[in-house]
Amino acid sequence: ITTTRGNADVVIVGGGQSALTVAYFLRRTPLSVVILDNGEGPGGAWVHGWDSLRLFSPAQWSSLPGWGMPTTEGYPTRDDIVSYLAQYEKRYDFSVKRPVTVTDILRENDGFTVHTDQGLWRARAVVSTTGTWSHPFIPTYPGQSTFAGLQIHSSQYRNAAAFVGKRVLVVGGGNSGAQILAEVSGVAKTTWVTQTEPVFLPDDVDGRVLFERATAKWKAQQEGRLLQDPPGGLGDVVMVEPVKLARERGVLHAVHPFLAFTDSGVIWQDGSRTVFDAVIWCTGFRPALQHLTSLNIVDADGKVALSGTQSVEVPGLWFVGYGEWTGFASATLVGGMRYAKATALELAQVLITRPSVSQ
């Protein structure tokens, strides 16, 4: 028998920045909101960031609505952002249940049952904000399982200590790849493999330019204009200090992908071989949507068809965060705000005209 833990108008699955932003915009409505998060504490994916991770924009560009992130010297650190998110959810007194893992969501009458490892919640609407961190992506290469060295994904990387004096292959050309390469190359002999030539932003701009691009795209979309895609995207490498230093040391050079693994390294396209002790996969993430298996709405790319931020096939289910498919830059602190707000507005429009299930 599954224990019923409660009823709410809105259950938000996941308790990172996207969840908090949606909850913020719902707090002036009469709707009851419960956040179910499987983290041990507040902070979402930021808790798992590497030790030296810093945001790529200053605090005022890394803030959620209502209460801004306290300014810091330089760009905020991983711990600054975790502490900010912890204070934020306390400040607004959101109802966050942790650790609770949502395992399944089923439709029931005109609402949902949300199944978890702690029992069942009933909701009139669900917002999924589970992010991507728990679903790392690693491409497959021939011979990969025979490689005897260490393989980790960037989601497991904490610091360079395990790589001192080693020969390390860093795979992936985004910001994670560039930053981890920059750090590890200080203590190890590194080779950097990227699918295409990495795009570096000019030295004098930071992550703000990425938000400006996202805003330009959003405005064009609102006005029904076709915007010539501005060059680059969120994957462009921001020249944070450690990356600049790596460039000065002459290690910020990417090479084309290899063909296959051997038991001690890789074979390149020209047939030559290199020995490696370790591989760090900075190859990104996929949406963490395992809780939607029964609803059967996740496509082969791991995404869901949306109208705005609402599921086309399952009305009453919204998505915030994840990546461009839910909105331009929607998985960033500032970029997610407009989509969280739009979601809260729609939720209010749909739910407040109907009677509440919670008694």
Ligand code: FAD
């Ligand atoms: P998350 O933070 O991943 O939160 C999702 C939560 O849901 C987690 O607590 C997770 O445990 C929980 N969860 C997952 N599945 C379940 C389930 N089934 N049941 C219950 N709970 C579940 N953005 C910026 O704005 N500025 C930056 O400088 C910046 N730098 C970045 C650097 C790196 C290296 C990375 C990877 C990202 C960066 N981002 C940055 C992007 C972005 O801010 C983060 O990815 C952000 O964590 C997304 O927030 P979220 O709330 O959508 O998801």
